[in-house]
Amino acid sequence: MTAPISPHQQHSNQQLASLFDDCHCRRLVSNELLSYPQDMDDCVFYLRRGRLRVYLCYGDKLFTLTILQAGDVYSTHTRAFIEALEPSEVNVMDLNNFSQRALAHPLLTGAVTRVLSQTLSGCIDTIENLAFRDVRARLASYLLAQVSQPAEQPLINMQLTTEQTAQLIGTSRQTLSSLLSELQRQGLVQKLSRQQWRLCDCSQLSQMAAL
Amino acid sequence: MTAPISPHQQHSNQQLASLFDDCHCRRLVSNELLSYPQDMDDCVFYLRRGRLRVYLCYGDKLFTLTILQAGDVYSTHTRAFIEALEPSEVNVMDLNNFSQRALAHPLLTGAVTRVLSQTLSGCIDTIENLAFRDVRARLASYLLAQVSQPAEQPLINMQLTTEQTAQLIGTSRQTLSSLLSELQRQGLVQKLSRQQWRLCDCSQLSQMAAL
DNA sequence: GGCCTTTTGTCAGCGGGCTGACAGACATCA
DNA sequence: TGATGTCTGTCAGCCCGCTGACAAAAGGCC
CATH class of the missing domain: 1.10.10.10 (Winged helix-like DNA-binding domain superfamily/Winged helix DNA-binding domain)
Structure with a gap:
């Protein structure tokens, strides 16, 4: 019944991670943005090292949705900013590319689904927190x-x-x-x-x- | 930039709807629950007629995530109650069943993804509303x-x-x-x-x- | 060590929104 | 028609949490 804030995502993501082995690895310095709302090319990425902060902005106010840890998989297609809290490395893949790969490996079809579900679950935690507590x-x-x-x-x-x-x-x-x-x-x-x-x-x- | 509360989901869901043609149609009377958090069998369903309310409960407090309209597709696997606001008809399909069918129709592989994305987007609207406004x-x-x-x-x-x-x-x-x-x-x-x-x-x- | 920036602690003041209570409006049905 | 239940409007009281302001502490950097 407890709804911890931004639970560190369970990563049975081992298989997922392997999908990213051969793709572009981007390095981020502290405070560097990985993506922002207007950014139109949706990506899925794997955080190899470091910590990222996912947050919403509204005027001069800021609300953090979650903190990503090394090993997490996430997608940029939420209407949020993603920023490095410390020097980090991410493997980024275009969403279409990702989907096609997933098709080729039927077992991984559910991969995107799983990431989305985790994200959704986290958002609902957040709503519970804001609405009730x-x-x-x-x-x-x-x-x-x-x-x-x-x-x-x-x-x-x-x-x-x-x-x-x-x-x-x-x-x-x-x-x-x-x-x-x-x-x-x-x-x-x-x-x-x-x-x-x-x-x-x-x-x-x-x-x-x-x- | 406006974030309307519980936007009625865009339904380019025509194709999706056809997936449900041959499956069980459940009728709900007003105030009848379609699913609740402890309900463990995840389902995807298509709302053929009526209006459903999706809400979170905490003690004696209640927060509505969204109101579903006829034509909407949704899944029960969120940690929420789903209740009929008026007499309604839903076509319910077990999630595994649904995934398999989707596999058979590759074009529809993204169906679950789309529903999840819409839901997620709605949740983020809600968070923006609660956190900022x-x-x-x-x-x-x-x-x-x-x-x-x-x-x-x-x-x-x-x-x-x-x-x-x-x-x-x-x-x-x-x-x-x-x-x-x-x-x-x-x-x-x-x-x-x-x-x-x-x-x-x-x-x-x-x-x-x-x- | 000293200088500058960032981070942290604290307080007074205020206002948004919740609660409880009650009365009036509306609906349903015998 | 009146009786009952539900829905709506309104008010006073209160408290949580925000804001702005300032000082103290901790870290970087030369």
Whole structure:
């Protein structure tokens, strides 16, 4: 029932990845755009290395749909910007090209479908979050979703700045900052450094995330 | 740049529809559920007659993703409830079955992809609306999207109750109601009956929708 | 070490939108 | 025709979260 924000996509994408072996590998530096809404040639790509941020823009506001990790497959045909958060490498393939290849390998016909489904599922998570839950709940969700190794008091890596995190959970930098302070005062989390935080009371965080 | 709420899906779905000709036709009465989140068998279906509402639930809150019209093709594998707003008829096909048929007709391989893309696009519209725009802008958008025949002062059919409309644009019944009153006082819209409204100043409504 | 930029914490003020409550309008049916 | 249930309009009260402003802290770079 929990709907973690931007769950890292399950990658049973091993087979998919092989499809990209022989195609153009593009390198991106930090903050470089891979694609933008007006960009009309739809592509499917495989993120070989680095981290990409997929976001919507509206005036001077920005909302991040998801953060892609190495190993993820995604398509550019959503009405979003895709930007490198750090130096990255992607294998890009034109959508038509991709479809034809997939036809040749019938087992892979479902590949595009799978990517789309994952994306869709992520979007619905996002809608649930925005429509039903307040910032506090979304933050708790996010913190719990960052846990990579389960533990009594797990450590997490905050790889984004406060501003970027705010854009991901749909709030302002200030609100997020004061909320994090509050959580520290309550002893639910502990800041070890800018990047490293400890979650001191996961059960209470879960409860906070639940509603 | 406008992102109308729940745009009625373009149906170049004529070919698609023919795929469903020979399969089970299910009749639904008003308020009957076609599927719900726990329902595990994924289906693709064609709405032959009637109107369906696709919505998310969370506690006692409800958010409508889209309203399906006769002629639309959709799939149940989203984490949503699908309910008949009025007596309806759907042709339902198991997803595996559907995929196999699509394989046999290579031209239709993209059918599932297209449906998923449309759905995804609608979800992103919704996210934009929730993340960036206030209730006033969403309402203006919605009103403009209801116009079927362009005119200086077009008439629109509000086929939903205030409550249902509120759930569609993501607000409360009360807020929507008072907002509609305000628009009337400003002379932007005119209520002819519960169902029929006239949009008196589309350009100003567009402006209101823009930001 | 010192300078400059980016990031973070904090506060006051305000407003959008939710809630609960109630009355009026409308529909349906006996 | 009246009785009952549903839908709609409206108001007061409240709180979440946004904005703008400023200071403190942390990082880069020479």
